[in-house]
Amino acid sequence: MISAEHDKLKRGAARLSVCSNSILVVAKLVVGLLSGSVSIMSEAVHSAIDLVAAGIAWYSVRISGKPADDDHHFGHGKIENVAGTVEAVLIFGAAFYIIWEAVHKLRTGVVEVEKLGLGAAVMACSAIINYLVSRHLLNVAVETDSVALEADALHLRTDVYTSIGVLGGLIAIKLTGVTLLDPLIAIAVALMIIKAAWDLTKSAFFHILDVKLPDDEEAQIHDVMMNYNGRFIEYHKLRTRKSGHIRHIDMHLVVPKQMTVEDGHSLSHQIMADIGIRLPHSIILVHIEPCPGGCPECAAQCPKTSPIG
Secondary structure (H helix, E strand, O other): OOOHHHHHHHHHHHHHHHHHHHHHHHHHHHHHHHHOOHHHHHHHHHHHHHHHHHHHHHHHHHHHOOOOOOOOOOOOOHHHHHHHHHHHHHHHHHHHHHHHHHHHHHHHOOOOOOOHHHHHHHHHHHHHHHHHHHHHHHHHHHHHOOHHHHHHHHHHHHHHHHHHHHHHHHHHHHHHOOOOHHHHHHHHHHHHHHHHHHHHHHHHHHHHOOOOOOHHHHHHHHHHHHHOOOOOOEEEEEEEEEEOOEEEEEEEEEEOOOOOHHHHHHHHHHHHHHHHHHOOOEEEEEEEEEOOOOOHHHHHHHHHOOOOO
16 A cells, blocks of 8 residues: 555656646746747647646545445555546647647648747746646656656656747747748647657546566566575466555465465465565565475475474
């Protein structure tokens, strides 16, 4: 279960994201309307979606920290995966809207972009603020293993790249006077947003389907089991999945039939403790099975059924 300290840290990071995005949405929207730049307006839309996503992340980290109850026996961790998936859908929608607006501008004619200096200043400030906030969110996400905060951090990191792209475009327009660059940059921004949305979908949505833990994490489990080689016959039916920041791991452990219940219980708890050290926030279940006997492995184990220290 997530500690109260981690819960507080996650909520604080989510609130910071909401506040920073609120400021940037207003700033970009005002400058976009004043300048008539579709690329700045596309960034305003992007930040508005980020604001909604930040709100969803803030709500989800509040709910995910609740303990298991009568209606949710496995806790509330999957709300973070649901939040990440919703955020991905919102980002896809924003990207397609930006492309639609940019294509409309190309068809109807591009108006003169004004107040380029103000627009460039807003884009530069946006890139700096979002970089600092996204770095903080990502650090907290790694420390607390939060899918929702990781999704929010990826959103903002994408906003950094797109803001830099728009900034470069505004400078190019200033130097060349080619206003056609404005909608073309907006389309490029939208394509980058689509790529980020797809990456987020892969990391958030598929865990709802109870996919197994990553190969490197399952390798940690196998390494632990190797350390106990010789104290059991075999293990099988290893199943893993993740719900928010919580990992669920279960397996069947075959032990010599002469092993006492107490010894089997002690062995399983040692294994669970070692896996928990390697993979924090894990709920582990080990089902003990007696070997039917008659196999060389069991025969070799039978003399070794003294109490486990």
